Amino acid sequence: MMQLTQALHRAVQTRHRYPATIYNGRQRSWREIGDRVPRLAAGLRGLGLQPGDRLAVLALNSDNYIELFFAAAWANLVLVPLNTRWAIPENVYSLTDAQCAGLLVDDAFAAQVPDLLASHAMAQVVYMGEGPTPAGMQGYEALIERSSPMPDECGQGDDLCGIYYTGGTTGHPKGVMLSHTNFCAASVNWIATLHFSDQTVYMHSAGLFHLAGASPAFALTLAGGTHVCLPKFDALLAFEAIQTHRINYVLFVPTMINMMLNHPDFDRYDLTSVRYCEYGASPMPDAVLAAAIEKLPSWEFIQGYGMTETAALTVSLPWRFHFDGEHGKARRAAAGRASYGVDLKIVDPEGRELPRGTPGEIAVRGAQVMLGYWNKPEATAAAIRNGWMHTGDGAWMDEDGFVYIVDRVKDMIISGGENIYSREVENAVHAHPSVRECAVIGVPDERWGEAVLAVVTLKDGKAATAEDIIAHCHRLIANYKCPRQVEFRDALPLSGAGKIMKNVLREPYWKDRKRSVN
Template sequence: MQLSGLAPGDWVTVQARFTPQAAFLVAADGRTRTYAEGEQRITRLARALRQLGIGRGDRVALLAVDSPEYVEVLLACMKLGATYVALNFRLSPAEIRTVLAASGAQVIFHSARYQEIVDGCRLRDAIQFESGYEEFLAGGPDGGELPAVTNDDDILSISFTSGTTGTPKGVLQSQRMIKAITQSGVLELGLRPGDLIYSGAPLFHAAGFGHVLYGVARGGASVIMPQWDADLALSWLGSGRVRHATLVPSMIIQLLEHPELAEADFSGLRSIMYGGAPMPTSVVRRMADVFGCDLHNGFGAGTEAGGQLVLRPEDHRRALAGDEWLLGTIGRPAFGCDVRLLDPDGAEVPDGAVGVIASRGDTVMSGYLDRPDLTARAVRDGWFVAGDLAWKDQEGFLHLAGRADEMIIRGGENVYPVEIEDVLGGHAAVAEIAVVGEPDPHWGQVVTAVVALRDGHGTPSAAEVKEHCRGRLASYKVPQRIVVVANFPRNPAGKIDKLRLRELLAEGRIS
């Protein structure tokens, strides 16, 4: 399918015209909706919304767990040129109300479990998925195809960032941006018509609905589960039906440690995309052994700039054949993305020097909602600058050095947590790790490693840690403290929330 010149709001229409009986959405219990059924329902829903007064530029919010009906709302908005605001249900009620008010949405679709929150908001209309959705949809008049009325400059989505480093910001995502991200994803993953896709990210997250759009653009189908569930995910991935999955490291570790792993059939899997947090080399090797499929490591500011970098399957095969250092990189630019590493003055740094990652292309956002000041700081002459630090080797692979706001300064030396996480993550006892700086009266900051242990392993001693790091890390980078936790605080994407982790350490709530 040619994406340029074709609005995302028309993608289901095109698939329904040529492959009406092909699977479109598959619920967790296996119920399948075809493209013909999806087109009929989305078009009717769009007409029902139009009767409600929703049109181009109007904002429609969603506060719900994932479902096929959630997807229908998003795609109906795309037809009308309405802007959807997919809210993070993991925020507190007060935070949700604040974000919802900032979005300017007057209509909301929501799950019953969030009824009390919705009741406390000033909204013109509220449609509950469980009790009011089908009746609302049925009120839309019949008719033929309903062409999308959008152009590439239209803002189709306002996506609020997870807020792990401050107040959530409303990211303005244009039709051009959504089309470009979809095209890049389809090409990088090599998706084919009829492929069944699963993403562990929720639909309010860029990787959640983004993967549904990959499937729609290519004529594939998506498995939609209400929320992440390791048992359900294993049953689907091990069913032989799913061709591609996208998962964060914590999800992969849960699957690899699942007691029923040996009974799963992964022969249908062609590829897995992972990312969002450092992945120990030992886990990548086990993924290759257990799943037996192509591996992609994706890196990027998905909400604001899509996928920026990718370590491709051929890079993984080379790494597992001997060049293991490649697994410590975040790859090279993804399709349609240009990347530079900049110093504090905005000049490009030489190979080997650490700089902030900047990217440009159609995948970059249009800006932040009502925040021209933040937009001007983040997007400079078309280049998006997020604050992620990296250095480039002579083969063009980028090595993540962390985030500028996570860098630890110990006795005047810059320490990049990701380097330590990569080394200690390979320790036999460590399942997951996050390295942070803690205040110290002598050094300014010291290195602390917070770890979750593998079953059957005890906390590594200081001597063990030093021995494991010997020859791989400078002495000042070796953690002075190891803290064991059962569970990490996480943001909505499943990433470890280091801001909250530092707060818990400072409050003495973990030690």
Template sequence: CFEGYFAPPAIGAVFVPLNFRLAIGELIECLDDCTPRLLICEPAFYSQALALLEACASVSCVFVTGSALDFDNAKRHGVEINGVIQSLPDEMRSLEASIAEIIAGASFADMQPSSFEETLILFYTGGTTGRSKGVMLSNKNFLCNTSGSVPLYKMQDGWCFLIVGPLFHIAAGARIFSCAVLGGHAIILPKFDVPEVLESIANYRINSATLVPTMFQMLIDNPLFATADLSSMQMVASGAAPMPMALQHRVIEAFAGINLYQTYGMTEAAPIVTSLDSQYHVVSGPGSEKLGSVGRPAPHVQLRIIDEQGTDLPPGETGEVLARGDNIMTGYWNLPEQTAVALKDGWYHTGDAGYIDADGFLFLEGRVKDMIVSGGENIYPIEIENVLSSHPAVHQCAVIGVPHETWGEAVHAVILLDDAVSEAPTERELITYCRERIATYKCPVSVSFRSEPMPLSPINKILKTELRKPFWEGRSSALV
């Protein structure tokens, strides 16, 4: 994975880490958008790789990681996909064997590194218009974020980092650069598993980790945590999703003696915007009043709060959060109109609502956009609504985030069925319908059916605030 982040820009290419959890149709959309020439995959993803090779005209070669011997066997005997043996085409090659051939022949590529302003990595993030957007991040963006984050989190030379987030996410990707500049080590786990995480921390003497709130909760709730050796840990950061206050209190107690940070960021900011320093992770006493915030802007970031007319608001007044800095993306790939909406005069419009207090701390109040954050994953309702609307029995639908004890929010669909439908679909049937068309993590976990039309605004937009009220009654729907 380090090769993926460092090798392409060394020859002036662009690296595009793909979300393997996406459905084939969604992956094809991404590849049709960025038109890559080369695809790299693990043997576990032969099925997806073959489908992409066939569907995407730009892909001329697929390198398969892992043992060259295993690949040779697969090439000779074929691979089983959905119960059928399929042969591997000539366009598929062993990455290990290819590298060995290059070294043996000394046929190295010409080094023509990307320039400071050129796109280094393209991260695809969910789109509010129903399609993924390619976020263009440059050398300048990552240098700015890395240079700012190392002192911000008091990282030290030679640290050992635990990376448990998927490498198609900006948080994990950005940590790779921090590790590299510090001459450190990275222990990269294929998935989050509590016993494996705790064992890795003890065995490899991990110094730092970045986790989402769900991971913190799973760690603390596991009986193994009580006897775990965390003596090497010096810093743990939380990000990707808001952490409920009750969980923050538990984390502060459970990770006593370890520097804790709460981070607010996004792919478009490469990713850090603000951070709540460890000194404010206290339940009572001086500084505890800041625990509900996401901290102050990182040194390389400027913040503004504006109203709907674009006027700057004074401290304490809620509006949309805007960020500016050398870490902010250059734009969305092939989407000039959406880029123009998101970036105005160098300011990135986050779509989040919040206020800055008199001390410069940012408090998030909610989302201007309807994005759902579930277990650290950003989910855009329009993607699910587009699928549900295609069902012949659905007349009207709205997708909202509802409270979930483990994931923070869960995807819930509100459905108004067509009067003409002869046989109404069940909740399970609609969920299955979605799972056949989009990534499972985006699909509703629950569905409710309405007998009356959706509540509408004067301009006929569905009032999702009204739909959310029954679920959030007595709870806080704020980001933090």
């Protein structure tokens, strides 16, 4: 039997005197978290929420968010974390698609509530911020104070635990359904692969709405370590937190590391407490990694690769393989090898395993693979075939099991560690009244890894500038998804079947590179 709340029970039992969460000058012990979570669960159920109901949260990272993960599971509710970087229409889609019965917001998003609920009314909205509770909302702390603790009614095994929305190739987000088994297996994998322990003081800088934030939160709770929460990534906040709290474990996307290394105040802070730094979501440019190794000699860097559909971590590259030496040649170009409890192979379009060194698609099997996509049986059947999750990432595997990512089967861009599906951006661009045709591709970018480029043809007699189209997109989709560049053409290259040939559009930008992703 696997239940998400097992992690909390163990942490309270073995680490009750020790710090559980640190946020905004506030520290709570595991004993305090163990008291608050059953009360919060009872408060949520007291609002009329029933087992299996979907409960959305739109908030920046905080100690309350960590509690909510476990309170929702304790009450047998399905948590739906909303993306803090998405535009309102994108999160409205998720709320409506999941038919959420309740919503929690903090200070950063309380003002969005009327727009979020305009097309999807909900009986209960809970304010989990730091200020006075807005009119018409329930107060988070008041719920805890007035509620008696309820018994743990957590689901188990393959029961649905969370729905995490990710971009979609069809232009709409897809809700990834993750179970208690998914999260528990991922936590054990994380501890075994990435060295979490009860001595870990971990800094949350990745958003908790994302599996890069949530998965380590679950694993760290199981280990009984300490969560230090930053509202969101900021280089200066990260420096201050590391120095003040003697943080020994961090997770960053390469863009964040580059921002820190180039920050004017980098040398003013003592960052030597950090032992491990996991990096992932996009490959680390070797120049950035070399600079990080030089400037942060006490840090050990570990690369991680995964996806929402596999509850995050599936492949990792340990520190020792970053160098030539007793372990062989440096494997910095590799994403790593399959982590514990994960079956991985490189397959052809029919799902047959390919010989070592032959490029194909990464397929993954194991207890971490999602239940499927919420209300999308066809998409689920296309992704999970014969028990194997087909990732959409093109790669090859060497004779020692190291995986090298070379391309994406899916039409996806990764910019600053965020997945951007071209179709979502194309839908936004096409909505501009002057646009006739559009193709969106990723092009190399030194800061973000890849940048979004929209190649556009205009309708006869219509005019638009790049600035017009970019501003139009900002009203419809998240800022990070919007094109950074717009290129106008008289016509787009078409195949014999009439499809836009994106490989032709990409080729001038990638022709001198070893791989067609960055």
